Amino acid sequence: MKTCPWNLEGLLAEGLARYEFKAPDGRDLPPFTAGGHIDVVIAPEYQRPYSLAGDPADRSHYVLGVLREPPESGGRGGSALMHRAFREGRRVFVSRPVNHFALHEDATHSWLMAGGIGVTPMIAMAHRLHALGKPFDFHYSAASRTTAGFLKDLAQAPWGHQVQYHFKDEGQRADLMQLLPDFAPGQHVYTCGAPRFMDGVFEAATAHGWPSDALHREYFSVPEADAWVNQPFELLLQKSGRRLQVLAERSATDVLAEAxxxxxxxxxxxxxxxxxxxxxxxxxxxxEHRDFVLSHQARQHKxxxxxxxxxxxxxxxxxxx
Ligand code: FES
Incomplete structure (x- = not known):
């Protein structure tokens, strides 16, 4: 964990704030890769992950976008507290960057499909792809210009002219079936936003023949999921040969911790x-993989x-x- 003062550049859009974190001594921050995030300690009881929206080549600061989610929208208080309490100069603790939404840098073409606040990891990805000289399409869907964040960052980016905007209130809702092409080997699509938006991207891509290994998404919150029925099962720890019983009402992590x-x-x-x-x-x-983070490929061994x-x-x- 690192202590950083931060600068609030201001509200980007309705309920959406942009934060910059810098090291107290002005040194470079730990490196991050496109699609990565940090955990921010907002208060002892509130630790929240936020995607890094800056250029991975620029380690002078981290850029974050935080959408205030009121309780009536399912927010658990972290983002509202951050909007309220974080002011310029405050020292805060953040984790080192981690990445569960990594870019395939060898792709022949990348499709970045952002919905609302889901634009943040896409900005880092676009910076990286641009630096590598790799082709990409960037589509940004939002309800309106007033609710869309990072418009200034996008306009100022050297690749900003590649961003195509889809504002619902201007009648430009993204036609995902029309935007995504038929799959060609070597291409990858990335999406981040509301679960319904990401489902739409995946459905359109699948209809165009994209295999699951070429589809990548990152959830910000737990989507509505199937009603699972827990079954009791056994964990075998290969290296020691130990066998642990996981009852229906327990999780594997609980049982492992107890052991x-x-x-x-x-x-x-x-x-x-x-x-x-x-x-x-x-x-x-x-x-029964119930997570929202592993790719189809990763689930074969994790x-x-x-x-x-x-x-x-x-x-x-x-x-x-
Ligand atoms: S603790 Fe976060 S995925 Fe398991």
């Missing part, structure tokens, strides 16, 4: 990815233990641990 096996847990919602461990798919029974479980009662999950 003295340290697995980091942060969100407990399948969003942050810190509790991921490698598992042996060949030696395991079917896994499991998010705070929420995922064996599909069938009595199933065994063999952890490479």
């Amino acid at each position: 003295g096996v340290g697995v980091s847990v942060k969100c407990s919602d399948g969003l942050c990815g810190v509790c991921a461990l490698p598992y042996d798919a060949q030696a395991s029974d079917a896994v 499991i998010i233990l705070c929420c995922s479980r064996a599909q069938q009662a009595g199933g065994v999950i063999s952890l490479d641990f």
Whole structure:
């Protein structure tokens, strides 16, 4: 964790503020990669992840966009407190950057599909792709210009002319089926925004023949999910041969912690990815992946233990641990 004073450049749009964090001694901050985020300690009980929206090549400061989510919209108080309490010069603690939404830098073409505040990781991705000289399309959908953030950052970016805006109140709602082309090998699409928007991007891409490994999304909050039924199952720790029983009302992370096996847990919602461990798919029974962070490809060898479980009662999950 690092202590940083920050500068508030001001409200970007209705309920959306832009923050800049700098190291107290003015040194470069730890490096980050496009799509990465930091955790901000807003108060002891509020630690929230925010995507980094700056240029990964510029380590003089981190840029964040924070949307105030009132309780009636499902907010849990962190963003509202940040808007209220964070003022210029305040020293705050943030984590080192982590990335669960990494860019495929070898892509032949990248499609950046942003919805609302989901524009933040896309800005870092566009900076990186531009630096690499890689082609990309950038579509930014928002309800209106007054609610869309980072318009100034986008206009000033050297690649800003590539951004195509879709403002609903101006009758420019994005026609995702029309915007996305048929899949060609080497292409990747990234989306971040409201779950319904990201579902629309995935559905359009899938209809155009895009395979799941070329589709990437990042959730800010837990979307409405299927009503899962928990089954009791067994964890096999391959390296020690220990077997741990996970009852229906427990999570694998609870059981591991009780057994003295340290697995980091942060969100407990399948969003942050810190509790991921490698598992042996060949030696395991079917896994019910309930997370919102791993790609289809990653799920072949990793499991998010705070929420995922064996599909069938009595199933065994063999952890490479
Ligand atoms: S603790 Fe965040 S995904 Fe498991």
